[in-house]
Amino acid sequence: MNMDCILFRLAIGRYGILVKVITKIFFALSVLPAMFALLFIGQDVAAHAYNPRVDIATWVVEPSRLECRLWQGIPSYGRAVFANRAGDRQRFFLSSRRKVVTKGKVVLESQPPNWMHNVPMEKIAVVDGALGAVPLLVQHDLSSRLLDELEEGMSARFTHPGWRTNHKVRVEMTSVNFTEAYQAYLDCTHALLPHNFDQLERSSIHFDTGKTFIRKKFKKRMKELGNYILYDPDVESFVIDGHTDDVGRNGPNWELSQMRAERVKAYLQSIGIDESMLVIRYHGETRPKVKNSNKVNRRINRRVTIRLDRGIPTPGLM
Numbered sequence: 421m422n423m424d425c426i427l428f429r430l431a432i433g434r435y436g437i438l439v440k441v442i443t444k445i446f447f448a449l450s451v452l453p454a455m456f457a458l459l460f461i462g463q464d465v466a467a468h469a470y471n472p473r474v475d476i477a478t479w480v481v482e483p484s485r486l487e488c489r490l491w492q493g494i495p496s497y498g499r500a501v502f503a504n505r506a507g508d509r510q511r512f513f514l515s516s517r518r519k520v521v522t523k524g525k526v527v528l529e530s531q532p533p534n535w536m537h538n539v540p541m542e543k544i545a546v547v548d549g550a551l552g553a554v555p556l557l558v559q560h561d562l563s564s565r566l567l568d569e570l571e572e573g574m575s576a577r578f579t580h581p582g583w584r585t586n587h588k589v590r591v592e593m594t595s596v597n598f599t600e601a602y603q604a605y606l607d608c609t610h611a612l613l614p615h616n617f618d619q620l621e622r623s624s625i626h627f628d629t630g631k632t633f634i635r636k637k638f639k640k641r642m643k644e645l646g647n648y649i650l651y652d653p654d655v656e657s658f659v660i661d662g663h664t665d666d667v668g669r670n671g672p673n674w675e676l677s678q679m680r681a682e683r684v685k686a687y688l689q690s691i692g693i694d695e696s697m698l699v700i701r702y703h704g705e706t707r708p709k710v711k712n713s714n715k716v717n718r719r720i721n722r723r724v725t726i727r728l729d730r731g732i733p734t735p736g737l738m
Contacts, residue, residue, distance in 0.1 A: 479601035
């Protein structure tokens, strides 16, 4: 083999090595960004944890005949809140100071205290989350389960989508100092009024043909209204509207609708409602609720309606 062949083969070999080195460099350059991206995504997916310090964790009870609340403050996050409104069922929600920007699932878990070494963490449920400042809202059954876990000394943990894409937030509420506050909350729920504002806002009092006599069941309803406003200072007035069906002449029907409205007003006054809160109007047969086409419909139209007029709503998280 002559010298030229040897030099040629050496050149080819070196060139091949150079090509391999360059190829590896390009491959590394193409892979590294993806690896870094995966690294950062992994960091985003890792949950950002919020939990109260065990040594200063507290539960707060907000008692009212209209709504009971039991909540724990989560430092730098917001609140974990149990709420039971009069005439309604209990619910639980997370109230966050920052708004969640992506929809996703929320994982609810029960976590034993450190000294329960043999008790595993338990997944309670996976539910749909929500955007905004209330990323989690669950109704009666699940909220009751959470209370049971806390009463047994467990902590409750929630993992939900966070403040940016590919971000998770983990929130924990602890059972430390829970028992006494829970008993106060239960006492409050037992004393709730039977109805809330939405259930009482509009009422109808029905009458027999040509009559102004108020039947017993409608007096009971008006007593419920009178009892309710003792605890809701936002109710400013009762708007009372008298109506008739189309039986009889127009003129007498105007008078009859006025008499019915006045009778309802007088009864509300008799149970302690201040006259200044009572506004009466009467419309005769001009505003039927349904067509006066049969006996059933006429019975519906012979009515006085009572509407509770509320001013500024009572403030609340939910």
